[in-house]
């Protein structure tokens with residue numbers, strides 16, 4: 001379905017500055033981006049990284065300070081109308097009017113995009129059902145809760161089944177069930193219409209499970225761009241944790257683990273794994289952590305070697321990397337506040 005031979009988005013050197021009280025904020029500092037027809041791409045990054053500003057330029061809501069982009073075959077600067085005709089956009093704010101019923105809003109929006117009344121009704125029914133709006137679509141928009149209104153906004157952006165859809169943090173404010181419904185709907189859109197989707201997200205698990213490609217943005221620049229699996233394999237690696245009987249045993253285990261990391265990683269793997277986040281092998285007290293490309297394959301041999309050295313290991317774990325580990329390794333910072341131990345996958349806002 002993905003057709004990289006036809007390019008849906010091609011951006012070169014996009015920058016955007018804002019002036020706030022005579023100071024310049026460099027929100028986007030030179031982004032190059034290519035998205036092929038039918039791709040589902042997630043922009044992932046911390047607050048203020050420049051994701052929304054990038055989306056707002058690509059959707060022609062704001063002009064770039066410099067750089068160029070062609071979106072769905074049209075130039076964002078010289079032909080913004082051409083771009084707008086071909087795309088759908090769901091921003092972070094509320095797009096729906098307040099005094100109309102949700103269903104009527106949807107139908108009017110569909111009609112604006114040139115659907116017949118019957119088609120607009122049918123699409124509205126479909127979206128009302130798949131975004132769990134059945135109980136509320138006939139109420140006036142002003143009476144809806146934040147999450148219901150968010151779902152209505154998303155339905156508004158999807159009503160005309162655009163060939164290119166931009167979603168700015170679509171899942172924020174949705175409960176897990178509705179987040180799952182939305183993800184299903186986006187997947188269905190792609191399967192049925194070959195829609196290209198570019199979304200920004202604060203949910204690490206969403207970027208991981210949904211996007212075929214994750215573009216990691218930090219400080220207004222792209223710092224990594226690949227499939228989630230390759231990002232994790234190349235830039236994070238598995239983490240082996242060994243709890244030893246005492247700190248002295250842990251020190252000896254760390255020496256042996258360093259030896260294994262050198263062998264397991266090979267020169268290329270080691271270079272990739274040794275990011276700014278710090279050492280590949282670390283020892284704190286009685287615990288040793290080691291990042292290796294293949295944890296399950298490395299651990300048995302490492303444990304055998306440690307047993308041969310007479311090092312007493314009381315517990316051993318292997319954790320597969322998350323996209324947060326990728327970000328941590330690239331920048332030395334976590335995408336989540338409060339460390340990486342929580343079960344909540346949302347990047348705290």
Ligand SMILES: Nc1ncnc2c1ncn2[C@@H]1O[C@H](COP(=O)(O)OP(=O)(O)OP(=O)(O)O)[C@@H](O)[C@H]1O
Pocket residue numbers: 018019020025026027028045046047048049050051052053054
């Ligand atoms: N209209 C504006 N005026 C001034 N500064 C702005 C404006 N819009 C964005 N910025 C600044 O530009 C930077 C990038 O913001 P942007 O909203 O693009 O980040 P983001 O990655 O989408 O963050 P978030 O995840 O919080 O939405 C931030 O420092 C922000 O404060």
